[in-house]
Every structure is written in structure tokens, then in C-alpha cells.
Amino acid sequence: NAGVTQTPxxxxxxxxxxxxxxxxxxxxxxxxxxxxxxxxxxLKLIYYSVGAGITDKxxxxxxYNVSRSTTEDFPLRLELAAPSQTSVYFCASSLGLAGGRExxxxxxxxxxxxx
Amino acid sequence: QKEVEQNSGPLSVPEGAIASLNCTYxxxxxxxxxxxxxxxxxxxxxxxxxxxxxxxxxxxxxxxxNKASQYVSLLIRDSQPSDSATYLCAVRGATNKLIFGxxxxxxxxx
Numbered sequence: 001n002a003g004v005t006q007t008p009x010x011x012x013x014x015x016x017x018x019x020x021x022x023x024x025x026x027x028x029x030x031x032x033x034x035x036x037x038x039x040x041x042x043l044k045l046i047y048y049s050v051g052a053g054i055t056d057k058x059x060x061x062x063x064y065n066v067s068r069s070t071t072e073d074f075p076l077r078l079e080l081a082a083p084s085q086t087s088v089y090f091c092a093s094s095l096g097l098a099g100g101r102e103x104x105x106x107x108x109x110x111x112x113x114x115x
Numbered sequence: 116q117k118e119v120e121q122n123s124g125p126l127s128v129p130e131g132a133i134a135s136l137n138c139t140y141x142x143x144x145x146x147x148x149x150x151x152x153x154x155x156x157x158x159x160x161x162x163x164x165x166x167x168x169x170x171x172x173x174x175x176x177x178x179x180x181n182k183a184s185q186y187v188s189l190l191i192r193d194s195q196p197s198d199s200a201t202y203l204c205a206v207r208g209a210t211n212k213l214i215f216g217x218x219x220x221x222x223x224x225x
Contacts, residue, residue, distance in 0.1 A: 033213075035215075040123070040217065041217050041218075042119070042203060042215035042216050042217040042218055043159070043203070043213075043215040044215075045212055045213070048212065058212065090158055090159070103149075103161050103164065104161070104213060105161075106158040106159050106160070107158060108157070108158050109157075109158050
């Protein structure tokens, strides 16, 4: 049981380049999330999904796009990378129980540097 | 006012002492409260959750919730050097999204 997996672990992008951060979970969780964490800061929600085909914006969605075509996968797309997108990106998943009494499980993270 | 506030620390305690980590939140409608531990360069891992007022104990960890004061805390008894990490408080409100604090860095001195 791998849990939540993310690829790549580390990437350097030039300004203006694009890339996709991959996230896969094998726990059959309905909910999936993308967060970014800047140094010394908490996690900020970028996008989330409550099921295949359904996505919604979080606190900091600008410059990102997502899709959810399957329950397992939730890729995050960066278009026209900017230095402000230098961060550590975490994908997470949860069952999606009513009332919010549930745990989010985090992937190992992707460290992105935009130069 | 930030939605979830934590003292960034570092909080330094000697080995064997009690570490007390505090968190306040602004949304009175918040229902669920979580403490995550994050080691440097690693992903957050859940250590405690609490939904009702009062205390909840799990091993060396005790979470305390006071909804009237909008305050949640984490006590770590018999602190060990392996407890040295950043502790993130997270709160789930009416929107069903988790809002994280910036974390408190705990350093346990041998």
C-alpha cells in the first residue's frame, strides 16, 4: 500500500516554462488536495477535488490548473512558471466523510525551484 | 487577524519536560481540529485530532480544546529529542477545508 505518491521529487524550471506535478493515491479516497508550503509558512490550499470530474479553487489558485479524470490521479499543472511559484508542493487525500471528521494523508512532496 | 495563529517559536524544552504548544483560531463555526508534526524536509503527519471540548489523550500526547475561547493546545509529556519538529495546527471550518497555522518549531534539548 503506497498511500499518496508524488513525482518528481525535485525540479528546476526556467521562468516561463510549464510542467505537471503528478499525484496518485491508492486508498480509494474521494477527496484530493494540492497545497504549497513556502519556507517558514504553513500550508496553503491551491486546488481540491471531491471526486472524479469535480475540482474547485483553494486560497491560492492563480497560475495553476488541475484535472481529476480518475479517483486515483490529481495532477497539478503550472503554466508559465514564475519565481513566486518556488515552493514545496504537497498532495493529500482523504475519504471525504460528512462533518469533516477525517484525516488527510500527505504525499512526500515535490520541491520546485523556478529560476 | 490570521485564521489560525501559532507562535513560530522556537520553543526549547529540556528532555523529559512537558512541551506546550498553542493555537488560536478565528472561525467560531470550526468543527474539527488537528495537530500535524512535520520533520524538516518531510511531509506533515497527523498525530492528534479533537472534535469536542476538553482533553483527549493518546500516549504522551494530549490535545485540549476550548471552543468558547477558540483555543486548542497540544501537550507533549516526557519530551524526547525525536519530538523536535515543527507542529502544525489545522482547523476545519464550515467550508470543510483545512486551514493551517504557520507552525511552531519545537526543539528538545538532550
